[in-house]
Amino acid sequence: MSLLTQAAPGDTHVVIETGQTALVIRIDKEQIPTIVHLGTKLRNAAEYGTISGNGKRGEDYTGIYNSVYTPAGSRNLLEPAIQVTHADGNPSLDLHYVRHETQPAGDGVVLTKVYLKDPQYPFEVTLHYKAYQQEDVIEQWATIRHTEKKPITMQKYASANLYLPAQTYYLTHFHGDWANEMNPSEVQLTEGIKVLDSKLGTRADLFQPPSFLISLNQPADEDRGDVIAGTLAWSGNYQLAFEVDPLHNLRIIPGINPYASAYSLAPNQEFTTPSFLFTYSSHGKGGASRSLHRWARKHRIPQGQGNRLTLLNNWEATYFDFNEEKLSALFKDGKKLGVDLFLLDDGWFGNKYPRNNDHTSLGDWQENKKKLPHGLGYLVKEAESSGIKFGIWLEPEMVSPKSELYEKHADWVIKLPNRQEYYFRNQLVLDLTNPKVQDFVYDVVNGIMTKNPTLGYIKWDCNAVIYNAYSATNPNQSNLFVDYVQGLYKVVERIRAKYPTLPMMLCSGGGGRVDYGALRYFTEYWPSDNTDGLERVFIQWNYSYFFPAIASCNHVTDWGKQPIKFRTDVAMMGKIGYDIVVSKLTEPELQFSQEALKTYDRIKPIIWQGDQFRLSSPYTSDVASLMYVNEAQDKAVWFSYLVKNRYKAGSVAPIKLKGLSPDKKYTIQELNVYPGTKSEINTSTATYSGNYLMTIGFNPQVSSRRESVVLEVSEVK
Structure with missing residues (x-):
């Protein structure tokens, strides 16, 4: 030929x-x-x-x-x-x-x-x-x-x-x-x-x-x-x-x-x-990821160029063991810390089968009368009277075998009629190819929102995979996997149409569902249940090739051995949140966290809307380093972390910056300095051209004594 x-x-x-x-x-x-x-x-x-x-x-x-x-x-x-x-x-x-x-x-x-x-x-x-x-x-x-x-x-x-x-x-x-x-x-x-x-x-x-x-x-x-x-x-x-x-x-x-x-x-x-x-x-x-970030913020993620709420989650503070009194105290802790919203996680629902562990109750989305005798509406008002919003955790696609929903509607569950049930996290998946199930899931969310119109946030979880794939109502069994996802999209599209500005987190036991199909409807995603600060440097680094910082939920928790400053600095590279017991923080830790949130409120537009530049990879260097530069190139936020703590490890040489204007003059100032310590970056009067910072570089002085460093780069006007 x-x-x-x-x-x-x-x-x-x-x-x-x-x-x-x-x-x-x-x-x-x-x-x-x-x-x-x-x-x-x-x-x-x-x-x-x-x-x-x-x-x-x-x-x-x-x-x-x-x-x-x-x-x-x-x-x-x-x-x-x-x-x-x-x-x-x-x-x-x-x-x-x-x-x-x-x-x-x-x-x-x-x-x-x-x-x-x-x-x-x-x-x-x-x-x-x-x-x-x-x-x-x-x-x-x-x-x-x-x-x-x-x-x-x-x-x-x-x-x-x-x-x-x-x-x-x-x-x-x-x-x-x-x-x-x-x-x-x-x-x-x-x-x-x-x-x-x-x-x-x-x-x-x-x-x-x-x-x-x-x-x-x-x-x-x-x-x-x-x-x-x-x-x-x-x-x-x-x-x-x-x-x-x-x-x-x-x-x-x-x-x-x-x-x-x-x-x-x-x-x-x-x-x-x-x-x-x-x-x-x-x-x-880097060029490829910045293009995807700009596209996602403008064209795909809801409110991709808008605001996000910082939250305090109760999960690590209480797990399933809470009541109205405990939660009300946590509302006050959230306000004291300086967050915008309190998120009530798993365990608030089920009466015939109370949700006191992860073996029961999914599908029975009524407030547990023993834990919450006055219902969600009371908590919404209590949170608001404390000066913060209230949000709720849901896993509406799932059902526990031990639940009223399963007893009433076994035909709504994806399972083979002649095989033994096999569970992932003690639960099964509802058949979203069935329009009745789609209506049920929509009504769960719409019912909660209708009763509590000022509810400020939904965390949508999805912990199970599909075993024994079979639908009791779908005439074409081989359509099931496809029709399931299309059914899910129909539900969240209805929710998003009625509640266009409601913040919703896309969660799936961590990063089991991070894609731009679902992110058409969710304002943010949960990258991983692993919130160890050092691990998150790597996890967030790799997600950032495809997804922008504004969509990444990064929480400060008690996972990991790093000091709270390290964990906070890492969480700032996205949408920060907290899953800690505020009352157990030391005075310096609380003071640091409060100041960090005030700083974050000022610099978050740069992180969320700026161009991201990776400077030093955690896979090839002792130091992971990246920065966010705003469109005007007059502000940048620069994060650096020690990721290999061997003898003399650290930023032994200047790191070259990227994305600045070569002709502008800049100052560099350290942020998130821990109470009782002094910054080693004494440059409040020194100025550097963008050309110098991108050609020669600047040493953030990362070492075993300074394992995380956040610097603000500002144009001298």
Whole structure:
């Protein structure tokens, strides 16, 4: 087969561009759509037509190795993006270009739709590309519909199918478990397929998230190298496939996991895949993450450019053992500390089966009359009279086998009728594919909010995975995993529509559900139940490649051996909260915490809305160091931590700063100085140019005596 060195006469090009990036689709005379470019955009769009078949280095026997959405069963030889069986049993698919259209879709957003159709069947796929111009992010998804006489079966239905040529490919992915989230691994991809996936149903990214980085030609660092950062906006089973093809080009196919999910699609119904979000950076991993942060704050996370509440949680103070008197005392402690809100965690509900441990009561969302005889309304008013708001913990997707809900509605539970029940954290999952269950979960939240309209916060937990997957009401059992997530989204979409400004934390026993599908509805997420300050340096470091600081809930707790200053400094790199017994703090600890919260209130706009720059990695240095710089480049907050406490470990040399204006003059002042100690940074009168700080650097004086240091960098006006 001869290779075209450039486009043939009559070829059409569909060009999707952001401020820096271009994705170019070529339509040949046979109406076959292929990707010929993904990377830095050209200044002259006419030159896209001269690109060869996207770096083909030999014979492509199919002509569609670089298909824009590879169909299975016809002439394809590689991993497909879509595989279907038609109503007549034919297992093949061929997708030809029909037309495309481009239209504005908001401030600085352009939506391109590419319509594809099988020439033999009334089967259509529309590829959607939303290009965020200023944020340099592309959001891609597919819609699938048909008008065949009977339902068709979709064995696979990916969200995207990218194609890239390079000499080498380095995949950075993340793995872990409860309290051990987001450990990075970097591997070179070789010929064949590397698959990252989840089969857990709910809490789907307990073992690994649907997020990754790909470096092209050489491993990228923070500031140098060509990088794609990608993440799938889906809260259920996912699959990320990375295939190096026979011509040594890379195919990236992200989407819903086809495992146990052959999907029956009725005629005239439309199936929409989850969004795949990606950004291309020629300025290393840091450039990619800053693009995703800006996009998420402006376009995805509710109130992403607004405010957040600091909270005090009762969990480590009381666990399940509390009453109104204890809680009222904690309200006063919260006000004394200086937080905005008190969050009542697990254990407040259930009467026939009181929630005194984690073995009962999930599903019975009525106030426990013994612990809370006057109900939640009393607590809301008590908290407000103490000067803070009141929030509540819920786990509404779950049910305890020992509960009134289970006794009344066993058919609402996901479980096989002829298998022994098997529990994850002593609980089972409600069947959110059932509209009655969706209404029940919505009514739980809406009922609490209707009775307590000034309730200030909901922590939404999800601790179980799906065992023995079976729905008593879903006619298509293999639709269950997909329909579950869509049912969840229907519920939270209703809640968000009625309560658009209600702060809601996305929790899943830690980082078991951190994705932009759910973060369309939740203002923030819980990265990990591991709140050890040193561990959190690493965990938060890796989440920050994909998610902005404003969405990361970082709590000061009694986990870990670090002093409270270290734990507080780490928690400030996001949305700070507390889960401590305030009455047990020493006077200096209380004074420090109160002052730190006042400081945080002043600097949080820089952390939440500023650009993040990683300066020194905890994986390669004694010191982890990163900074946040505001848009005007006149303020920055710089965090540094000792992470390897060996002999003479510390910041033995200056650390070069990033993101400042080289022409501006800056002063440096230490924040969060512990009572009774003096700062070793005596620079209140010294000034430095941004050029100096980014070329020569500055030593934050991190050592075993100063294990965490927070510095404020301010322009001299």
